[in-house]
């Protein structure tokens with residue numbers, strides 16, 4: 048059975064105004080101890096083999112060159128060469144991915160880069176609280192291409208404060224001109240506790256929907272496969288690691304706040320940096336949560352994740368036993384449709400997916 052390996056790097060140069068991910072600014076001094084802790088946790092999985100590797104964050108590219116090298120060497124000691132993973136992704140922010148780090152990643156055998164751009168407009172980037180400008184991004188993107196990275200993802204956000212449809216279309220057009228293999232486009236979410244939330248920023252939902260529809264239209268026309276609600280790929284470049292999550296495959300997450308799903312059990316590490324490092328030092332578990340889903344909770348979650356993939360899913364007998372009525376309701380309302388023996392989100396359902404997904408999460412209406 049395939050297994051994915053995720054490593055969480057919880058450091059950022061500065062917190063962005065919209066972000067509630069488990070990451071911290073101004074904690075660079077903890078980086079050496081954190082890498083040490085990650086490698087200790089990695090050691091406990093040394094007998095496992097993984098098919099995909101994803102180093103995400105936070106901002107993995109913020110690790111200084113020596114620590115990045117230490118992390119890679121340490122991982123290779125436990126799990127074999129990075130080049131032997133079917134897919135190995137490194138998440139990076141433009142301001143911190145130096146040429147030396149890019150060279151190191153390439154030499155180590157990373158075969159996929161995911162770069163957080165968010166917007167192709169310097170004014171918008173400033174409003175988001177990003178620490179890079181468009182020129183920084185272009186510099187990194189071109190350097191990566193020159194070094195031979197042939198699979199690059201670019202992250203964009205739609206529906207930024209005061210962003211017009213025309214401005215957003217210009218962002219998409221500019222990204223397309225670079226011909227990345229993969230593009231992720233997320234609708235802005237206002238998360239509690241973020242500066243945007245405190246400032247009372249609200250999303251114009253109809254405008255955001257227009258932007259996401261426009262994205263789908265433009266990217267499909269340019270030859271991309273819209274294979275997951277927020278993800279587009281040139282055929283053959285669909286992200287293997289993430290697809291594995293949506294297919295309910297097993298994965299191990301290392302680091303603070305990282306989640307794992309192994310043997311039917313889902314676990315989550317503490318998001319607290321110091322507690323995580325302390326646990327690793329003392330040989331204690333950093334786990335703060337563990338659950339084993341069964342029955343409709345398990346089947347509902349599997350169905351929900353599978354339906355994120357726009358090609359659809361063939362529901363299992365168990366899923367039909369629990370959710371037939373809900374599935375029929377969404378087909379009747381035009382949010383799901385049949386495609387052979389599969390069901391999938393309709394064009395309308397893509398933008399109202401949460402209405403569909405609610406039916407597959409407890410409390411269940413008809414069970």
Ligand SMILES: C[S@@+](CC[C@H](N)C(=O)[O-])C[C@H]1O[C@@H](n2cnc3c(N)ncnc32)[C@H](O)[C@@H]1O
Pocket residue numbers: 065066067068103104105106138139140162163164165202203204233234235236237238
């Ligand atoms: C794990 S995050 C961060 C990756 C990386 N540190 C960066 O900033 O590019 C991955 C992506 O989620 C998206 N994201 C994070 N918070 C979001 C929010 N509140 N609304 C919409 N998209 C968000 C951004 O596009 C971001 O690049």
Ligand code: SF4
Pocket residue numbers: 058059060061062063066067068070104105106140163
């Ligand atoms: S969006 Fe990325 S860089 Fe910004 S705070 Fe979140 S994880 Fe850090």
